[in-house]
Amino acid sequence: MDNDIERVLYSEETIKEACQRLGHQMAHDYQDKNPIIVGVLKGAVLFMTDVIREMDILAELDFIDVSSYNGGTASSGEVKLVHDLSIDVADRDIILVEDIIDTGRTLKFMQDLLKERHAHSIKVCTLLDKPSGRVVEAKADYVGFIVPNEFVVGYGLDYGDQYRNLPYVGVLKPEIYENK
Numbered sequence: 001m002d003n004d005i006e007r008v009l010y011s012e013e014t015i016k017e018a019c020q021r022l023g024h025q026m027a028h029d030y031q032d033k034n035p036i037i038v039g040v041l042k043g044a045v046l047f048m049t050d051v052i053r054e055m056d057i058l059a060e061l062d063f064i065d066v067s068s069y070n071g072g073t074a075s076s077g078e079v080k081l082v083h084d085l086s087i088d089v090a091d092r093d094i095i096l097v098e099d100i101i102d103t104g105r106t107l108k109f110m111q112d113l114l115k116e117r118h119a120h121s122i123k124v125c126t127l128l129d130k131p132s133g134r135v136v137e138a139k140a141d142y143v144g145f146i147v148p149n150e151f152v153v154g155y156g157l158d159y160g161d162q163y164r165n166l167p168y169v170g171v172l173k174p175e176i177y178e179n180k
């Protein structure tokens with residue numbers, strides 16, 4: 001799998017430092033609020049499990065599965081709810097945890113859903129933010145890294161549902177796409 005990577009953008013060590021920074025900041029901001037921390041499947045799984053270990057506060061965890069990339073490098077433009085939350089979010093403080101914000105469509109979809117369900121507050125923590133990809137307005141409150149306009153994989157992020165288990169974030173060799 002390592003052989004398919006052209007360039008590492010964020011190493012394991014760099015990601016660990018970002019998880020500590022973001023986790024400590026959120027723990028400070030959410031002390032005594034008992035937030036619901038919502039991981040967005042599947043991409044945010046690795047980031048979510050690492051960042052919550054840096055948060056020494058009471059919190060509930062939940063997951064939502066939404067998808068719009070169909071395995072390729074371009075957004076289909078249509079966000080689908082694959083699996084819903086299990087906790088009622090009404091009057092609760094929500095932290096959405098994402099691996100990446102690119103076009104912003106996924107985040108907007110989830111924010112609209114949580115607002116409809118009367119969440120008390122909604123904040124967003126993302127490992128990666130790609131502002132150059134935006135199609136709709138979307139902003140995160142806690143950001144690990146601003147990424148260049150490239151399709152990245154690893155640490156939860158996939159290409160064709162592969163590469164999620166790489167411990168770092170990188171860019172694939174061009175021939176991997178060409179051979180598909």
Ligand SMILES: O=P(O)(O)OC[C@H]1O[C@H](OP(=O)(O)OP(=O)(O)O)[C@H](O)[C@@H]1O
Nearest residue numbers: 041042043067068069102103104105106
């Ligand atoms: O800002 P956007 O352009 O909407 O892209 C961001 C979303 O794309 C990826 O999810 P994807 O739909 O690929 O599902 P996955 O997490 O299961 O891989 C990623 O995990 C984000 O949720």
Ligand SMILES: Nc1nc2[nH]cnc2c(=O)[nH]1
Nearest residue numbers: 102150151152153157158
């Ligand atoms: N794997 C991956 N998924 C994405 N979803 C939105 N942008 C990206 C990206 O750069 N890489």
